[in-house]
Every structure is written in structure tokens, then in C-alpha cells.
Amino acid sequence: MPKEKLNILESTCVPLPLENIDTDQIIPARFLSATSREGFGDNLFRDWRYTKNGELNKDFVLNNKTHSGKILVAGKNFGCGSSREHAVWAVYDYGFRVVISSFFADIFKNNSLNNGLLPVVIPEKNVQNLLTLIKIKPETVVKINVADRKMEIPSTGENFTFDINPYKQECLIKGLDDIDYLLNMKDMIVEFEERKAIMR
Amino acid sequence: MGYNTLFDKIWDAHVVHSVKDGPDVIYIDRHYIHEVTSPQAFKGLGERGVPVFRPAQTLATADHNTPTKDQHLPIREELSRNQVDRLTENCKKYGIELFGLGHKYNGIVHVIGPELGYTRPGMTIVCGDSHTSTHGAFGTVAFGIGTSEVEMVLATQCILQSRPQAMRITIDGNLNKGVTSKDIVMFIIAKLTSGGATGYFVEFSGSTIGTLSMEARMTICNMSIEMGARGGLIAPDDITFKYLRNTRYYKENPEAEKEIESWKNLKSGSDAVFDKEIHIDADSIKPMVTYGTNPGMAIAVDESIPDTAGTGESEASYMKSLNYMGLRPGSKIGGQHVDYVFLGSCTNGRIEDFRDFASLVKGRKKAPGVTALLVPGSKLVEEQIKIEGLLRIINEAGFELRQPGCSSCLAMNEDKIPAGSYAVSTSNRNFEGRQGPGSRTFLASPLTAAAAAITGKITDPRTML
Numbered sequence: 001m002p003k004e005k006l007n008i009l010e011s012t013c014v015p016l017p018l019e020n021i022d023t024d025q026i027i028p029a030r031f032l033s034a035t036s037r038e039g040f041g042d043n044l045f046r047d048w049r050y051t052k053n054g055e056l057n058k059d060f061v062l063n064n065k066t067h068s069g070k071i072l073v074a075g076k077n078f079g080c081g082s083s084r085e086h087a088v089w090a091v092y093d094y095g096f097r098v099v100i101s102s103f104f105a106d107i108f109k110n111n112s113l114n115n116g117l118l119p120v121v122i123p124e125k126n127v128q129n130l131l132t133l134i135k136i137k138p139e140t141v142v143k144i145n146v147a148d149r150k151m152e153i154p155s156t157g158e159n160f161t162f163d164i165n166p167y168k169q170e171c172l173i174k175g176l177d178d179i180d181y182l183l184n185m186k187d188m189i190v191e192f193e194e195r196k197a198i199m200r
Numbered sequence: 201m202g203y204n205t206l207f208d209k210i211w212d213a214h215v216v217h218s219v220k221d222g223p224d225v226i227y228i229d230r231h232y233i234h235e236v237t238s239p240q241a242f243k244g245l246g247e248r249g250v251p252v253f254r255p256a257q258t259l260a261t262a263d264h265n266t267p268t269k270d271q272h273l274p275i276r277e278e279l280s281r282n283q284v285d286r287l288t289e290n291c292k293k294y295g296i297e298l299f300g301l302g303h304k305y306n307g308i309v310h311v312i313g314p315e316l317g318y319t320r321p322g323m324t325i326v327c328g329d330s331h332t333s334t335h336g337a338f339g340t341v342a343f344g345i346g347t348s349e350v351e352m353v354l355a356t357q358c359i360l361q362s363r364p365q366a367m368r369i370t371i372d373g374n375l376n377k378g379v380t381s382k383d384i385v386m387f388i389i390a391k392l393t394s395g396g397a398t399g400y401f402v403e404f405s406g407s408t409i410g411t412l413s414m415e416a417r418m419t420i421c422n423m424s425i426e427m428g429a430r431g432g433l434i435a436p437d438d439i440t441f442k443y444l445r446n447t448r449y450y451k452e453n454p455e456a457e458k459e460i461e462s463w464k465n466l467k468s469g470s471d472a473v474f475d476k477e478i479h480i481d482a483d484s485i486k487p488m489v490t491y492g493t494n495p496g497m498a499i500a501v502d503e504s505i506p507d508t509a510g511t512g513e514s515e516a517s518y519m520k521s522l523n524y525m526g527l528r529p530g531s532k533i534g535g536q537h538v539d540y541v542f543l544g545s546c547t548n549g550r551i552e553d554f555r556d557f558a559s560l561v562k563g564r565k566k567a568p569g570v571t572a573l574l575v576p577g578s579k580l581v582e583e584q585i586k587i588e589g590l591l592r593i594i595n596e597a598g599f600e601l602r603q604p605g606c607s608s609c610l611a612m613n614e615d616k617i618p619a620g621s622y623a624v625s626t627s628n629r630n631f632e633g634r635q636g637p638g639s640r641t642f643l644a645s646p647l648t649a650a651a652a653a654i655t656g657k658i659t660d661p662r663t664m665l
Contacts, residue, residue, distance in 0.1 A: 018520065019513040020394050020494045024631040029610040033265060033279035035239035035286050037347075047633050052619060075517065077395030080428060080494070081631060082610075083330040084237065085346035103398060106364070106430050107330060111346035165362065167222025177348070182356040183250065185217065185225065189358055192216040192227055 003116040005175040009097055009144040012069035014061055015134045021074055022081035023108065027090040029082075040086055041093030062094075066138045071098045073130055078119075079108025088115050098144055100151070102127045113168045114178060120144065120151055120162045146172050202366025204469035206435050207401045210341045214324045216358055223360040229323040230257055231353045232309045233296070235287040236264040236612070237328030241351035242290040252294040254357045259318055260291050260298040263308045265612040268575050268602035271302050280613065294354075307578020307604045310334040310546035314418065315580055317449025321436040321463040326353055330425045331546045331628065336433035337417035338440055339466045341401070343431040364430045365399055365475040368468070370406040373482035378662035380556065381416035382548060382626065382645035384408070385423040386488035386498045388480065393512035394496035398428030400476065403468060408482040409434055414443040415552035422547045423628050426495040435467040487661055490630045490643040491533050492521040497630075501648060501660045504532050524632050525640050526620075534658055536642070540623035541572045541653040542635070543646055545609040548626035549577025551584045553646040558590040560650035560664055566598035567656030573615055574599055575607040599653070611636045624652040 031043045048060050056063050072091065078101040079087060088111040091099065097117060102124035104112070112119045122130075130153070134140050143152040146169060151160040164172075171177065182189075202208055217225040231254075233241075238260075245252070252258065265280040275281035284301060291298040299305040305312055310331050313319045319335045325342035326332060328350040335342035345359065352359050369388060389396075402424050409417065417434050424432030441460050450456050486500035496512045499505065507529045509518035522529060527536070543549075543557050554576065566572060574594065576582040582604055585591050591601055608615040609627035611634070617623045619638025626649050630641035644652070647661040654664070 017514075017516065019517045020496075022494065022629075022631045024610075024629070024634050028633055028637070029612045030637075032236050032612060033277075033283055035283060036243070037240050047637055052638060075514065077398065077428065080394055080398075081330065081629060083328060083332075083344035083346055085240075085328075085348060088346070103395065105395070105428060106398060107344055107346060110361075111348065114346060114348035165222050167219050167360075178360045179244070179248070179348070179352050179355055182225065182352055182358050182360070183248075185358075186253075186356065189216055189225075189227070189253075189356055193357075196213070196227070 003175045003177055005173060006097055006116055006118055007146045007173045009070060010141055011071045012139060013071040013073050013130070013134050013142055014067045014069055015131045016061060016072060016074040017131045019075035020077045020080055023079055023084050023087035024081055026079065026087040027084065032084060032086055037089050039093065040090035041095070044090040044094045067134070070096055071100060071142055072096045073100045073127065073134065075127070076102045076124060078104050080105040083107045085111045085115070088112050088117055092117050100127065100130065113172065116172060116175070118144065118146065118172060122151065122160045122162065126160065201363060202475055203473040205366045205472045205474060206339065206403055206433060206466060206468045207341060207366055209466065210322055210324065211363060219360070223362045225358050226324060226361050228257070228326050228353050228357055228359060230259070230318060230325040232313055232325070232327035232332070233258060233260045233350065234264055234309050234327070234329065235262045235283045237347050238290065238350055239283060239286045240347045241354055244351045245354055250355045252296065252354045255295040257357060258296045258354070259313065260287060260296050261306060261309050261312055262287055262301045264606045264610065266301050266605040267613050268605045268607050268615055271603045277614070304579050307581065308546045308549060308606055310422065311549055311577030311581065314338065314414070315447060315578060317444060317447030320444065320459065321440065321466050326359060331422050333424045333429070333431040334418050334422040334546055336421040336424070336431050337414060339433060339436035339463065341431065341433065344425065364401045367397060367400040367402045367429070367476040367478070368474040369402055369404050369478045369480065371404065371408040371480045371482050372406040373408060375408060375482050375485065378487055378647060378665050379485050380645040380647060381412055381419045383485055383488045384482070385420045386490070386495070386643065387485045389423065389427045389495050390488065390498040392427045392496070393510070394426060394494040395428040395512070396496070397424065400429050402429045402432040404432055404434050410437065413552060414439060415550040418550070419547055423495065426628055436463050487645060487648050489533055489648060489658060490641070491525065491527055493524055493630055493632050495628065495630060495643060497521060498643070499533060501534055501658065505529055534660060536658045537622060538570060538624050538642070538652045538657055539621040540617050541570055541649050542575070542608040542623055542625040542627060543649050544573065544575030544577065544607055545627035546577065546606070547628045548646050549575060549581065551581050553626065554581070554585050554590050555588070556646040557650045558593045560647055560661060561597040561599065561654060562593050564597055564654045566653055569656050570653050572599050572653050573602060573608050575602045576604050578604050608635050610634060611639070624649045624658065
């Protein structure tokens, strides 16, 4: 099923300078009862965005008009915890297309790439520098080029090459998904089953 | 990359195809599904007009949002009921075996799979749930996946995955009295931090592991995800085979005994190479308890909360955590007031966990201020609790037993810890709001949970044995 393509993106960033942001914070479990993929953005970071009484928490960055954009910058181990893909749907549905951190939890990373959300890994000290820069200069633009695997901060001249495996890179640029790929190799899968005489 | 490890042997035997410069196409032997992470996958299948490729290799249960009381009545919460109904419809439509709410084999997906013999050594196993790592205790490559991947496996019985790195954690020596496998794994997570094994698949080995029961091994593999690992596994041995022979599958399929012979080579080669090796002395482990808001923030029950952040987080994140918990750096964790106790989950909802809990509360009384939620992991565990007379012991101590489900571990059902309240929980995550908005969680073993339930505060269980 075609996804939205992602190749070149230029955007301001939203800073979230915390480590180990788990998927329960990204989308709390009580919002997982839906049976569709839509609408999760409304509850992204629900318990940080709203106070106990349901009022907007003015101290939280998503409620701060100074910062906006399609790129989220966060501390290390972003997306740890539960495998809920709802977390990625929430980040994406809210409007983010890229998350920058020094490392991501494995399942979150896979889920992101399966939904057209790009996780960009740069060294931890550069993440910290970027977080500081955005705080001082919220207008800072970051450029992402998936084909070249480049991330650039034009105002400082900084350049990073990020890692993405060529298969996933192509999926992202062309808006393809893994299911189409796997459905096209059914014969090979059946052959494998015959070869291995898998336990049923 | 690792070489000739147990993980490599199982992985390599399941590679259908290697994408050039990309991931491997891995064949999945067993796919477990539940109500929360499957509806969108089935919807996707429907939209593509694709059937479920191998329904016989798929098993479903309702566990995440189900009530733990009055399970014979319709589910009160509308969205939860709708999700469970969708699962029932989808399983019927696609010919998938379902142990739904009320079924004699219903329970938490990671409890029922092993206890019924659906999980067997050498398999690749996935489920749309991060604690799928539990099944690694049987010498399987088992890991959690997202819903897009659930759809892939339903459609093709395959998944695209990059090969993780290999880590071995060797635990040798004797465990001290009052120290359980939960304490072992919490000790390891505290040492590695909650992201310390990201990118790795972890094999647990050593003399300590070799003496543990299957229930105890499952607890360890279950929480390997809490250090960021893709999964954890343990080589099968006679303890594994004995456990399997007692499952329904083996009782009903005597010819399966042949399989057991074939599993005796399922171990890392003597020439195996791991990308990272860690050694732990079992004797140095004490009962553990968390004090923060990720599972890496844990100390021994007789220690004080660290004054400053460790390597797992920045000072800002550390203070945010402690503020959320309402705790002060440098203060003792022992004696901390407790309002709730939760015994259950895919981490500690098995029969051995209830035996531990019952052994400590026997002849004592629950603290008046404590609300306890005792939730068996499955109908079979519930039945066994009754057969062994544990129900009488816990009832006499002032506790009641609920019905099976994930319950308070993630609080998708009504079993929520109120905002600001402190819970000692035998589950796996102490994230902010995990057990209900504003809830504060102390993760611990069933023994430590029992000690808290009796005293109303965090208590070293060793003083009560």
C-alpha cells in the first residue's frame, strides 16, 4: 500500500531534551483501544501536554508556540518500552516526519520506517548541541536529504551523514512498504517451507 | 556480528532470503496475536484482499484490556468490548484458533503459549507485544513487533529484519535466600541501563541459569526488552524438556518426543563469538526494587536512592523522574509507604510466583491500608492455584484472587492505580502513568511484593523468611 514519500525535508525543530522517552509517554495505553490507525496525534504525549485536570500544560514544548516544525529532537533511547506502533502513528499524525536522537529503541525504529517516519541518529554531543541551538534560536532550520543520507544545519554549516539501510532508504523515497515486497516472494516462501518441513 | 551462537543457529535456519544491502526475510514458525495490536493489521489485510497465509501457525488470545472480575458478563468498557469482538470476528473469518475471554485456556499471551506447548525450542516466534522475548526461555528467537509487521506475518508468515548483534550474559554461582530470577534480571538492567542492550540479542547462560525453573527463566527473558535488547534466549536443557513433556501439546502428541532429541544441539558452539560478554556473580545480587520511572533505575532493597544520575540519563531527566515519584535523592527506599500491591503480568503471573507470594503471606495478615490485586496469568494458573491450596492461604491472609489478564501492568482495563498512589508491582515497567495516570510504581519480585502487602511499606523480604 503506497505511503507518503519522504526524500527532502527542510523544517524547524521541536526540542524534547529528555532521555528514555518511552512509548507509554508517547501514547498512553488507555488510548490503544481504537481499531483504526487514525487520530492518535490528538493524544501524542497526552499526559505531558495536559495537566491532571485536563488543562493545557503551558510548560510542555508542544504547547509552546515558540517551537514548531516537522522534526522532533529528543534525548537518547527514544521510543523504548512497548512495541505499540500506535506511538509512531501518534508522532506521524501530529505532523512529525523526522525524529533526531543519538539512538532509538529497536522496535520503535522498525515501526517508524514502516510508516514513513525517519529516525535520524547523530552522536549524542551533537544532539545536545542541536537542542541548545534550537532553544536559543527556535528559527533554526534542519535539512534532511534521504537519498544522500545527509542532515544539515545550514545556519552553522554542520553536516552529518546518517545510517539507513539501502532497502529502507528506497522504500522511504518511493513510498513502498514491506508487505508488497513479501507478497511478491510467496513462491520462495513456499519453497522454503517445503525445504524445512516446518512444524505445524 | 556474532558467530555460531545459539541465536545464529536459529536465525540462519529461518532466512528465506537476504535482501542485498538490506534486512533478511525471516520465516516465522509461531505468531501470537491479541486484541490490541491486531485490528489494524486485519483491516490492512482486508483492504489488500489477502488471506491469512498460515492460520494454523497463528494463535490468538484476549488479554490486554479484559476485566479481571466477572468475566462471564459482557465487557463494560465499550472500546475494549469492541476490540475483543473484532478479534473474535477476525479469528473466525480467517480460521485462527482463539482462546478468548472465558475459554479454559485463556490468559496472557506469553503465559499460555509456553504452558500449552505452542512455544518450542528452535522456533522463531513473534507477537505484537514487546514481551514476546519471554518465549526465548525455551531456546527460541522470539521478539516483539509492530502492527505493520503483524500484517506482514499474517499475509506471508515472514518478516524483514536486520540481524542484531550478539551479547552473552553469564551468571554463575548460588543465589542467596530471598533472591529470585526477577532480582537477577532487575540487577542486570540496573547495571546495563534501560537502553544498554539496544541492538543486541542476549543469550543468558551460566550455572545459575542452569538451575532455574522454566518459570524463572521466562521472567528473565521477559525483561530483556527492558534493557533495550531485541530479545533474550536460554539454551534448552533437561529442565526445558521436562516442562514441555507436561504441556498439553506433548500429552496429546506422544510422537513429539522425537523433536526433543533434535533439540539437544540447540546451544552456542564452543567456538561461538559474541559482540559483547558480561559476567555476573549471583552471590552479589540482593532483592531489587526500582525507585524511578524506567526499569534501569533500580537498587537493592536495603540501599539508598542515588544522589545523582547514573549513566542512563541526564541530571534533568533524573530529577524529573524523582519528582514524579515524590522521592528524594539519598533517601532509603526501605520503609517507603505503599498503597497498592500488584501480583501478576507476563513477567510474574505464573504458578511459581503465586507459590512465592503465598509462602511469605502464609499465617500473616494483609496490611489494612494496602489494596492488593492478585491476577493469575492464565486460567490454567488460576486452576493450579486452587489445586495446590494456595488460594486458601492467600484468602486467610486477607487477599482475594482475580481472573486472568494483563490487568494493572498496563492498566488498559479497570485495574488502575490512582494518581499519586504508590504500588509495588511484579510487572515489568515503572514508566510514568504506566499503571494509570499519575500512578507511581516500584517494580519488585513476588516475594518483595508479598512483604510490602503485609507491612504496607517497602520491606526486605529476607527479614520475613
